[in-house]
Amino acid sequence: MSKSALKKYLSSLKKRELEIQILDLYERFPQVKTFYDFAFNPKEDKLIGDAKARISNEYFPRKRKRPRARRSVAQKFIRKFSTLGMDPYLLADLMLYNLETAQRFSAVRKVNEAFYKSMLRSYSEAVSHVILHSLENEFQNRMDHIYAQVREQDWGFADEFERIHSTTTLKEL
Template identity: 60%
Template sequence: MSKRALKKYLSELKQEELAEQLIDLYERFPVVKEYYDFVFNPKEDKLVQDAKVKISNEYFPVKRKRPKARRSVAQKFLKHFTKLGVEPQLVADVMLYNVEIAQAYSADKNVPEAFYKSMLNSFSEAVQYIALNEILPDFKIRIVRIFNTTQNQQWPNEEEFSRALDIID
C-alpha cells in the first residue's frame, strides 16, 4: 500500500475506527508500543543508562568470563535511539562512551587489528554526528581525550583518528 492510498483510507475512517486501529497496532506490535511509550513518557536518561551498562558489559562482563567486545551492540542502541528521536546530546554521549570503554578495554588487552578499525569507524561516526548536530562545544574535551588516548596507547591507526578530527576543524 502506498502512502497516498493509506492517507486516503485513513481520511475516510471515523474517529472511533481510527482510535481502534491505533490501539490494535499498539497491542500487536511491540515496536509501536515502545514508540508510544517513549513519546508520552520519554525516559531518555534511563534508556541511555541501560545502553551504557550493556555496552560496558560487552567489554567488562559481569556474568561471563570472556568479553565479546562487539561494536554491533552499541550500533543497535544508536540506531534505535535515532528512530525514537532521542536528543542528539544523549546519542553523542553514548557514541563517545562506546569508544571510551573500548579504549579502557584495549589498554590492558591484546586486541586484533579489526578492533582498531571498528573503533575508528565508531569514532568517525561520532565526530560526524556531533558536527552535523552542531554540539561540538559540549563534547570537544571528550573527543580530544579519545584522540590522545589513541596516541598514548599507540594504536596502529592513530593517523586515521587524526584525519577523523579534520571534520571539526
C-alpha cells in the first residue's frame, strides 16, 4: 500500500476506529509499543546508561570469565536509538563510548584483525554521525583521543582511521 493510499484510508476512518487500529498495532507489534513508550516517556539518559553498561559488560564482564567483545551489541543499541529518534548528541556519545571501551579492552588484551576492522567501521559511523549533526565542537576532543589511541596502540588499519579522522579536522582549517 502506498503512503497516499494509506492517508486516504486513515482519513476515511472515524476517530474511534482509528484509536482501535492504533491500539491493535500497539498490542501486536513490539516495535510499535517501543515507539510509543519512547515517544511519550523517553528516559533517554536511563536508556543510554543501560546501553553503556551492556557495552562495558561485553568487554569487561562481571559474571563470566571471558569477554565476548562483540560490536553487534553496541550496533543494536545504536540502530534502535536512531530509529526511535533519540537526541543526536546522546547517540554520538554512545558511539564514542563504544570505541573508548574497545580501546581500553585492546590495551589489556590481544585482539585480532577482525576486531580492528569492526572498530574502523564503528569509528567511521561515529564520525559521519557527528559531522551530519554538526557536533564536531562537542566531540572533537574525544575523536582526537580515540585516533591518538589508535596510533599509540598500533591498531590495524591505522591509515584508514587517519583518513576518516582527517574529515573532522578539515573543518578547522
